[in-house]
Amino acid sequence: MSFVPDLFIGQVISNDQLMKIFRCGRQGGMRRSLKTNTLVLITDYTDDTYLDAKPDKDDNYVWKYCGMGDNGDQNIDYKHNKTLYESNKNNEDLHLFKKEAPNSYEYIGKVLLIGEPKRIKDPNKNRKLLIFPLEPVGNTQDITDFLNNIGFKILLKEEIIDGSTNYLAAKKYDAILKLMVANKVDTLIGSDGWFFNSKGYFYNQYSKDGWGKIQDIEDKKNLFIGQNKYINPYFSASLVYSEQDNSNNMEDENKMGKFRLRTLNFKSYNVNYKIDFYNKDQELSGKGKFYTTLILGPNGTGKSIVLSTIQKIFLDMYLLSISRKENHAKDIEYELIYTIGENKFKLLKENGKPTFYKNDLKVSLKEIVLPKRVISCAFNIEDRFSTTSAKVLEEYQYLGLKNKKFKYLLENLTSNIIDAVLTDNKFLNDLKNVTEFLGFGPELKIRLPFKGNNSLEDMRNNNYVTKLLTNANEKSIVAADIIAFWKKYRTYNLVDPNNKTINYIENGLEIFFDFSRSADYEEMYEDFDEIKKQIKLGVFRIPDIEMKKNGKWFSIEGSSSGEFQYMSTMINILTKIKSKSLILIDEPETSLHPNWQYKYMSVLDKIFKEYNECQFVMATHSHFMVSDLKNESSSLIELKSKSNELVISKNINESVYGRSAEDILYEVFNMPTSRNYYIGKDLDEVLQAISLDRVNDDIRDKAHKLFSMINYLKESDPLKELIMVIYKKVTDIV
Template identity: 30%
Template sequence: MSVGDFRLLYFKTVDDYGNKLEVDLLDDKKKYEGLLTTLIIGPNGTRKSTLLSLMTDVFRELDDLKALRRDRTPKVYFEMVYKINDNEYSVENNIKGIYFFCNKKQIYIEKLELPQRVLAVSYMVNDKFVFNKLDDKENGGKEIYRYLGVRQASNITFINTIVRNIIDRIIKNSSDQLFLKRLKIILEFLDIKGDLEICFEPKRRKNLFESGITNKDIKILTNRMSNQASFRSDKIKNFSENDLLEISNFINTTSNQRNLIATKNSVSLCYNINLHHFNENTNLIHDYPIIQKLISLDYILTPTLRFKSENQIFDFEGTSSGEKHFLFTMLSIASEIKNSSVIFMDEPELSLHPNWQIKYISCLKKIFKDYSSCHVIIATHSHFMLSDLEAFSSSIVSLRKKTDNSIDSILHDENTFGWSVEDILYNIFGVITTRNLFVAKEVDAILEKISKGEDLIEDDIKKLIYIKKNMNENDPLNGVLKIILGRFDK
């Protein structure tokens, strides 16, 4: 598969009830630079999350079809257009069959280029993305689709696994200099200073690393746990004699060569994560597979992440939900992104302070500036995010429900970078706020026309009706609008 700039241009689908959803995501005539972001906005009920889910499903099913992991075409009818470098690909799936095109010429699926990765990112427990295990061995991990959400099964989520997931990604990538560079930017955004420390506390025996353990004890425990009905039993059944010997050697010998820290209740095994010199993190990477076996056997608790500065030490468990959300999201992307990827993010503003929402896009682009060939598509309700969009690397799509319940989409050409909140709410979201400066200007312009004796055109009347319909009844400007519109009702 060749690697080039990936750009998703257009998507259309029809649901089971014949409702059409058609979206232009980019201006094909416009030249974009850097990591590309598309923000999809719209009121509740405009199917933003469903749209993201459908697009990920199409890419996932095309990948399966091309790799012969499935022998049937996608269930949903759709039409999609995207570019990889200078080649424009389009796929149409309708009642007659599925068709593939490259630069308007029909091709076989073997010639169809796909993005290197399709990432589905969400922090919601009820997201609409398809769940799949990243370590699923059934297909050898060759799928381009990655679910980066908080669910641990199709409809199950555990809060403690969010922390475990974050720690797991830090450990597995702690020898990657670029990953550590991105981690530093993430921590700077969160204003978290100091070093990282990952600790493993004994569970069954609080003095485990001091007193040691015998092979006989380990065998008795593995035999007992392998016969229990639990999610860990299958793993434990596959432990070999060499695995058991490795575990005892680690507890009795290797752990004493590591950093053991005494706490009130036990002695924990701790590792510092050096963000500047990745080659100093080799012990943790080497030890981690054995430590995971110790966790499966309930010898040690799931790890804890701590931040150490000159003045204090605090656990990651004590951070806010917004901090956990941001770290989880960015680390998930950082550990899975490749060049020529498409990343779908559903409402990433959840739990984030408005100041963070304003800086979100610029921070995202700073973290992943080396991935200018990727396209990030975000469904959001946050007007704050739109004020941080640079026109040369971003697009805005708004969805609106029409009277017949169909969805209308608009690809905006406004440059919202640096706009005020009120300007974005009114001009992009179509939301009227009390004493909104821009609403007042619209009404002032119409009042000036009236004072000069000029006739109001139909668009003026429609604008006044729209403003009044969406305005708070208690707004003083509402009385002015009633008087003006009253003249045209007679």
């Protein structure tokens, strides 16, 4: 959902008010905020550095906004020029202000980029400027809702719908414009940035040029080309097609309640899987906590396949919802059922075609509410999860090791921490739960040592930095920005060396985060963004992340593999989690000491206690983790191979919380251990029942359980022969 500022068109505010409303930085004509997912644009008529022109009649009252860059030709890839240029595709909200007096910012409103930026000559310097055409959005409406509200008969009469195909007919764009005016709609919006406004400007990722003005384009098909599948509610093959219009009955997904998986049936590698994720006698409420499902089963039963299939199904749904082609679960036939609050959703794919259901009624994809985010985690370089880039899709986040080097892990962790600090005020407070579990203090340092022979003097030398950028073929950074950054922080440190978040250290840089000061960092976006770009540029060596332990700073690179795995996983999840997220973790016990495994679930409860609308699903072999699972907020399922072509799940209904390791191994994993008390107890009960001729169904179940363990016993073990004799005796008694 887009951020809506508490402002009216024409309202004048101060710079401090602007910062507070949009949670952005203090300076600059383009100010980005991750917290509000906005790019604030300020057209400044008090400074002639940039050539911002006021809207005029000759140019259809379009706002002409000058790009970033003080020196040389302005580059489309430079800093927020690129953010602005890709704003439609990336669903980045643009908000425009004009400044005509010091500390006075008049709100123009939310705007859209309506065309390719023009290159013009700078009248003050020998260079070229980028001029971005912007148009206020005004009153907006979703295109599918608009078409539903107009109705099929009127659309057919006006020839907006082709009667033979039910396709939208772009050649009748003028009829659409008249209906927009009649319904007081300034801009129609669709998925993946598609829009069409009352002046005829449009954006369509599938059109030849991407955007333009429909009146000026010869081929009018560019308006709707490739979009009928995603926005046309009267086209039967459309993902928004519904036999009845439910647009007025759609609920606010933010108020719907908790996300919970129910069942999954699918076929993979010629094996059918039938999985129940919950105990049917359990309400799945979790009593105010997030819900956890542990998946058990011998190797080869498909625990990892189940996790990756869930991930791939939702990833494809996310892609379809933004008008992208799905291809991750394309060869899988499936039925996935989940609930959000009181609503039940079913995603079904048969014969290659997806269909959607809400509360057992067939609906369009638009009426399906998906988890806010799916996060997949693994500490195995050969995991089965998809690795789609977060730049393509924010809703899916891959936090694994596949095809990654250790250097990437630390760089990625550093970037995630910085982004989370800028995005969510709760992040550092939640991170404190992780550090407390590990015995660390509520502080964090990121040290960035220069790479090779780089030095402070080099980073302030124009020739050196220019060569560095040329070798890296980097266009999003200019030498002047790098030089200004290092001059700025060297000066700050000399004036006040003890009270800065970003500090110059000998041969590098240091970032210090105090977990109690999260609100202080949001205005530092531009500086943090500069650091991230210099990391990618190769200015620094591998980042060094440090925590404080027993009053001394401690590098996590020197920690044990278990400490590093646990810390990096928890921090990464914290940087990405949202309400109603689904978190999939494959073998979380990897490298963890048994003590940590034993406390894993309870610490997870503490770390993510604010995310009670989420669900964690984990595949594990750890009996210690099972014994830390609380029955009222979890389910425990075991995968069983019924044949070479069928895997089913069995819900383990009894409470396992707090039970001993031997008890869990025997009762849950069907695994005997030497001198196991519980095996002896069952043997005694079965032998006594045989001797007293009191064999009943309960005794037979115990005998079957004992018999299921013989494959784990050595041939020389006398217990194996005893169990076989007992089993034969019990099964012979009718």
